[in-house]
Amino acid sequence: DQQVKQNSPSLSVQEGRISILNCDYTNSMFDYFLWYKKYPAEGPTFLISISSIKDKNEDGRFTVFLNKSAKHLSLHIVPSQPGDSAVYFCAASVDGSGYALNFGKGTSLLVTP
Amino acid sequence: GAVVSQHPSWVICKSGTSVKIECRSLDFQATTMFWYRQFPKQSLMLMATSNEGSKATYEQGVEKDKFLINHASLTLSTLTVTSAHPEDSSFYICSARSRDGPNQPQHFGDGTRLSIL
Numbered sequence: 001d002q003q004v005k006q007n008s009p010s011l012s013v014q015e016g017r018i019s020i021l022n023c024d025y026t027n028s029m030f031d032y033f034l035w036y037k038k039y040p041a042e043g044p045t046f047l048i049s050i051s052s053i054k055d056k057n058e059d060g061r062f063t064v065f066l067n068k069s070a071k072h073l074s075l076h077i078v079p080s081q082p083g084d085s086a087v088y089f090c091a092a093s094v095d096g097s098g099y100a101l102n103f104g105k106g107t108s109l110l111v112t113p
Numbered sequence: 114g115a116v117v118s119q120h121p122s123w124v125i126c127k128s129g130t131s132v133k134i135e136c137r138s139l140d141f142q143a144t145t146m147f148w149y150r151q152f153p154k155q156s157l158m159l160m161a162t163s164n165e166g167s168k169a170t171y172e173q174g175v176e177k178d179k180f181l182i183n184h185a186s187l188t189l190s191t192l193t194v195t196s197a198h199p200e201d202s203s204f205y206i207c208s209a210r211s212r213d214g215p216n217q218p219q220h221f222g223d224g225t226r227l228s229i230l
Contacts, residue, residue, distance in 0.1 A: 002156070032216050043119070043206050043221035044157070051216045089157070100147050101208075101219060103156040 003027045004092050006104035013111050019077040021107050023090030026071065030092040034101065035064060035075045038087045047088075048075070080111045115211035116140050119222030127230055128199060134192045134225045136207030142187035143209035147219060148180075151204045160205075163190040197229045 005024045013019045021035075031052040036044035050057040050064045050073070057064050063076045077084055087108045091101040116139040124132050136146055144165045149157040161182050162170040169182035179201075181193040190209075194201055204226050208219040 004156075034218055036221075041122075041204075041224070041226065043117070043208075043223045046218045046220060049216070049218055100159045100162055101157075103158075105154075105156040 002105070003030075004090055004102045004104040006088075006090055006107050008107050009105070010108040010110070013080045013109065015082055015111055015113050016079045019075075019080045019084065019109055019111065021075040021077075021088050021090075021109065023073050023075075023104055024071055025073075025092050025102075027092070027094070027102070028071070029094045030102075032093050033064070033066060033073050034091045034093075035062075036089045036091060037084075038089060038106070044089055077109075080109075082111045082113055085109055085111050115209075115220040117207065117209050117220050117222040119207055119225055121225060122223060123226045123228075125228045125230065126197065129196055130229075132194045132197055132227060134194075134205055134207075134227075136190045136192070136209070136222055138188045138209045138211070141209075141211040143190075143211070144187060144213065146184060146190040146207055146209045148182065148190075148192050149206045149208065151206060151224075157206060160192075165190075194227065197227070199229045202227055202229045 003026050034049040035047045038044040048059050048062045066073045087106040089106045090104040118137045120135045146163040148160045151157045160175045163182045163184040165184045184190040206224040208221040210217045
């Protein structure tokens, strides 16, 4: 049963524009959310996270928004760059020491020049 | 930043062979490490949680005797795929948290691509 869902398998955006990646979750116990970026044949790289006490977290070009009532979060990348082209995974956990992550299936982002 | 190293990166071996994959935290100590498996175009699926000095906790459907996990030190966890068969071919990734406590991200190794002939 997929508790974290990324319903868009792919997204194409022009360089300089905003990329918006979406993620929905079903488990109301999740209280910590993360975005990872992954290139082929490499492990995921941590990008940005947000705890459930916040609704927005910003780090440079990356902003994550959390809407707890809708059980929805999104990652905004502004401006998008060709180097951002990768698969982005949304993950969530019921956090305490040692709890593991539930991942979505990923969204493949292509940023075109 | 926190670095997790995984070795080997690619293994090709015959059916029936046992394969050991190492996961090391290079610049931090990790009491807990995690092992994931990823099939093509699928999500990362948690296989087991590796606890230093104690038995691993396996997710439902993961065979303990098939996937042996040893977390003998605060910087090393190993996953051994015993008597591997073609259906075990997959991408295996480990992760660790550099700090205990809530709201700490996991950092991942680069994964091991296992191909069983």
